[in-house]
Amino acid sequence: MANQQDIFLAKSDVKANDLEHKRKVAFNIQKYNDSVVKGKKQYANLELARQRAKNIKWKTIEHLDTYLEQFEKNFTANGGKLIWAEDAGEALQAILQICREKNTKQVVKAKSMVTEEIHLNDFLAEHGIESVETDLGEYIQQLDGEPPYHIVTPAMHKSKEDVAKLFHDKLGTEPNLSPSEITMIARRNLRRKYVTAEVGVTGGNFLLADIGGVCVTENEGNGRLSTTFPSVHIAIVGIEKLIPSVNDLPLFWPLLATFGTGQQVTVYNSIFTGPRKANETDGPDEMYVILLDNGRTNLMRKEVRESMYCIRCGSCLNACPVYKNIGGHAYGATYSGPIGAVITPHLNGMKEYKHLSYASSLCGNCTEVCPVKINIHEMLLENRKIAVEESQNSFGEHAVWAMWERAMLSRNLLNLAGTGLKDNVVNKLFKNSWVRHRSELHFAEKSFNKMWKERK
Numbered sequence: 001m002a003n004q005q006d007i008f009l010a011k012s013d014v015k016a017n018d019l020e021h022k023r024k025v026a027f028n029i030q031k032y033n034d035s036v037v038k039g040k041k042q043y044a045n046l047e048l049a050r051q052r053a054k055n056i057k058w059k060t061i062e063h064l065d066t067y068l069e070q071f072e073k074n075f076t077a078n079g080g081k082l083i084w085a086e087d088a089g090e091a092l093q094a095i096l097q098i099c100r101e102k103n104t105k106q107v108v109k110a111k112s113m114v115t116e117e118i119h120l121n122d123f124l125a126e127h128g129i130e131s132v133e134t135d136l137g138e139y140i141q142q143l144d145g146e147p148p149y150h151i152v153t154p155a156m157h158k159s160k161e162d163v164a165k166l167f168h169d170k171l172g173t174e175p176n177l178s179p180s181e182i183t184m185i186a187r188r189n190l191r192r193k194y195v196t197a198e199v200g201v202t203g204g205n206f207l208l209a210d211i212g213g214v215c216v217t218e219n220e221g222n223g224r225l226s227t228t229f230p231s232v233h234i235a236i237v238g239i240e241k242l243i244p245s246v247n248d249l250p251l252f253w254p255l256l257a258t259f260g261t262g263q264q265v266t267v268y269n270s271i272f273t274g275p276r277k278a279n280e281t282d283g284p285d286e287m288y289v290i291l292l293d294n295g296r297t298n299l300m301r302k303e304v305r306e307s308m309y310c311i312r313c314g315s316c317l318n319a320c321p322v323y324k325n326i327g328g329h330a331y332g333a334t335y336s337g338p339i340g341a342v343i344t345p346h347l348n349g350m351k352e353y354k355h356l357s358y359a360s361s362l363c364g365n366c367t368e369v370c371p372v373k374i375n376i377h378e379m380l381l382e383n384r385k386i387a388v389e390e391s392q393n394s395f396g397e398h399a400v401w402a403m404w405e406r407a408m409l410s411r412n413l414l415n416l417a418g419t420g421l422k423d424n425v426v427n428k429l430f431k432n433s434w435v436r437h438r439s440e441l442h443f444a445e446k447s448f449n450k451m452w453k454e455r456k
Helices: 004-016 019-042 046-062 064-077 088-101 113-117 120-126 136-144 160-171 179-196 222-228 246-260 296-300 305-309 315-319 321-326 337-348 350-358 365-369 376-389 395-408 411-416 419-429 431-435 448-455
Strands: 081-085 106-109 130-133 199-202 206-208 213-218 232-238 268-272 286-292
Touching: 004 019, 004 321, 004 350, 019 246, 019 315, 019 321, 046 064, 046 246, 046 305, 064 081, 064 286, 081 088, 088 120, 088 199, 088 232, 088 286, 106 120, 106 179, 106 222, 113 120, 113 232, 120 130, 130 136, 136 160, 136 179, 160 179, 179 222, 199 222, 206 246, 213 222, 213 232, 213 246, 222 268, 246 268, 296 305, 296 337, 305 337, 305 376, 315 321, 315 337, 315 365, 337 350, 337 365, 337 376, 350 376, 365 376, 395 411, 411 448, 419 431
Parallel strands: 081 286, 106 130, 106 199, 199 232, 232 286
Antiparallel strands: 206 213, 213 268
């Protein structure tokens, strides 16, 4: 059975040589880049806003236990029910129990990466419960049987022609529909689901400790419909999504919008603090928040703690030259791109996913574009160091690097390595990684060191 690294390399090889795939992704990322330039114009001092946001996230993560307890106290005081989930299994069982208590046959789900992380749709299907994605991009991916391609733009790798064909194949619609026609068909199909579903499921972009609030940010209104019509609202949120106060939202909401989609602010920004009150006209009868760990406390170690500041805007994916070449599905994990390469080894296991931290040019563009100034590329180096310290690398790799280090520290050994040996190392020993996609490399007859000595 192939391991995760072999699968990653195989998928990457296919996508890196798929010119049509790269064309679609480049087109969509360019549209994003153009929008972000406009979105940033709303700031008089963007760097100050980013630094303030980072400081708030630093403060929150350093005192995470206190803020989690504060959130629980305030949320339950408003009539909400809070569930702590150590891992995906506990979260899934909690959701299943709620669904069974309500005799649920159908769930409507707003866009949520954490529900992808715990594979909620497949789990509910196994227990006879239909889980319907209501975000258009997620709906497209669900029809196609694929996971999201991107944190923010789930169907980024599909053109409008691809989606029209998918709707024709899966829903029997007319071929070659326009984007507006596709949207209207999805809207018609999904609106039937909102009024028949017993349970609505969302994630949460932010958790507000001071008022016990769950913030859901979206552009289509499906999040509000998923939480208004069903009698039960379940929000599944990672413990790292906390910020101290509702007063921090004027800083975080525009940053998320600007770096996520290039908007000044996202269209729908909702705060849920519990079930419907006696004097309110709509909302659920019951609201649950499931606070999910699922490996997140592993990220508390000092080398990668900054990764918990992430607000899931997706900007590092759009900036990454590796992501733009191999796409989101090659990573084989819920969270792709640079931030995914940092956190996945700690969420899913360093042994299985250490290779993701090597899938980087270390150009630092991910760090440059992060709205909360996370040192992403340096944490990729830290992951490599951790893998070595935990003896996760093979004996062969250790031996090769030991020889390389010995040679690099000795001028005499380097001088002994003639042109023929250097050529053979690159062109034969590394033929699968170098020569396969490039012409053979031939070193100069004289090294710089030798020419310098002759000059003297």
